[in-house]
Amino acid sequence: MDTAHHRPPADMPLAPSDWLRCEALRRFEDAEGGPSLDDPATRRAARSDGGLTERIALRARLHPAGVRLGESLRRALAGVRIGLLVLAVLGALLGAAAARALLGGDGVVQLSWALLTLLGLPSLMLAIWLVAWLWPRNAATGLPGRSIWLAAAALARRFDASGRGRAAAGALAEYGRSGGARIASAATHLFWAGYLSGALLLLAAAFIGLRFDFAWGSTLLGPDALAPVIEALGRVGALWPGVAAPDREAVAALLIDRSPAVDRGLWAGVLLALLALLGLLPRLVLAIVFLLLHRRQRLALDRSR
Numbered sequence: 001m002d003t004a005h006h007r008p009p010a011d012m013p014l015a016p017s018d019w020l021r022c023e024a025l026r027r028f029e030d031a032e033g034g035p036s037l038d039d040p041a042t043r044r045a046a047r048s049d050g051g052l053t054e055r056i057a058l059r060a061r062l063h064p065a066g067v068r069l070g071e072s073l074r075r076a077l078a079g080v081r082i083g084l085l086v087l088a089v090l091g092a093l094l095g096a097a098a099a100r101a102l103l104g105g106d107g108v109v110q111l112s113w114a115l116l117t118l119l120g121l122p123s124l125m126l127a128i129w130l131v132a133w134l135w136p137r138n139a140a141t142g143l144p145g146r147s148i149w150l151a152a153a154a155l156a157r158r159f160d161a162s163g164r165g166r167a168a169a170g171a172l173a174e175y176g177r178s179g180g181a182r183i184a185s186a187a188t189h190l191f192w193a194g195y196l197s198g199a200l201l202l203l204a205a206a207f208i209g210l211r212f213d214f215a216w217g218s219t220l221l222g223p224d225a226l227a228p229v230i231e232a233l234g235r236v237g238a239l240w241p242g243v244a245a246p247d248r249e250a251v252a253a254l255l256i257d258r259s260p261a262v263d264r265g266l267w268a269g270v271l272l273a274l275l276a277l278l279g280l281l282p283r284l285v286l287a288i289v290f291l292l293l294h295r296r297q298r299l300a301l302d303r304s305r
Contacts, residue, residue, distance in 0.1 A: 014300075020077075022301055028065055069164055076172055084186070092201075094195055098117055103212070111267060189283045214264065231248070237274045239273070246263070
């Protein structure tokens with residue numbers, strides 16, 4: 001006998017908005033003495049088709065407390081979207097400030113220090129994030145990303161100080177720990193993309209409107225050790241359209257004192273290209289990937305609760 005038609009429908013994972021509403025309603029009803037079993041929302045969900053998870057989600061959408069919780073959660077999630085923008089703008093301001101600090105009054109840009117501060121720090125943070133993300137049973141988010149869910153939970157409590165606000169805040173905090181790693185990672189990458197964008201824009205404007213010479217200084221490393229590194233970096237920068245790779249004469253002049261006037265545009269282009277290729281581009285790609293992954297995310301409901 002074919003029993004395929006008698007099998008219960010399989011449970012489907014929920015979109016983040018439905019998962020949050022179910023979790024918030026569970027927390028709210030637990031705080032109020034337990035869920036009600038004889039109300040219109042429960043009866044309507046019990047008569048519906050679909051798996052148990054889908055019926056729980058339908059009950060949460062129909063329940064009066066679930067409707068009000070949904071409004072609180074929508075406000076908090078709107079705050080998350082604003083928080084992504086705020087992090088990117090904050091990163092841009094910090095990047096512009098870091099770039100401005102490099103433009104000294106003597107008209108000489110130290111390329112070594114510029115790359116260490118504007119590219120080395122974000123690259124180090126990216127390497128740490130990557131190691132943490134690839135670590136078994138771990139999902140790295142980064143400090144800027146973690147702040148997103150802390151702020152979202154605070155907003156939920158701020159706009160609704162009742163039991164519903166506490167339930168919504170608890171659900172958001174739980175989601176941030178379990179299912180929110182993707183958007184939190186996107187927030188971290190957006191922050192560093194903003195940092196590099198701010199640095200690039202300020203440097204580009206300064207190079208257009210002001211005249212700078214370039215130098216490469218080091219107290220510990222000599223020209224013999226630095227020349228191959230600078231040549232390799234120059235070849236990477238030359239991957240950007242319109243940027244030429246510096247020759248050995250240009251590298252030698254950079255290491256002896258400062259670049260001659262004829263090489264000003266060359267080194268400005270190399271610096272901007274390295275920041276764009278090795279700094280900004282990887283962060284933008286990762287931010288877009290994690291935002292797309294978050295949009296497609298579905299979460300299983302812990303029915304044991």
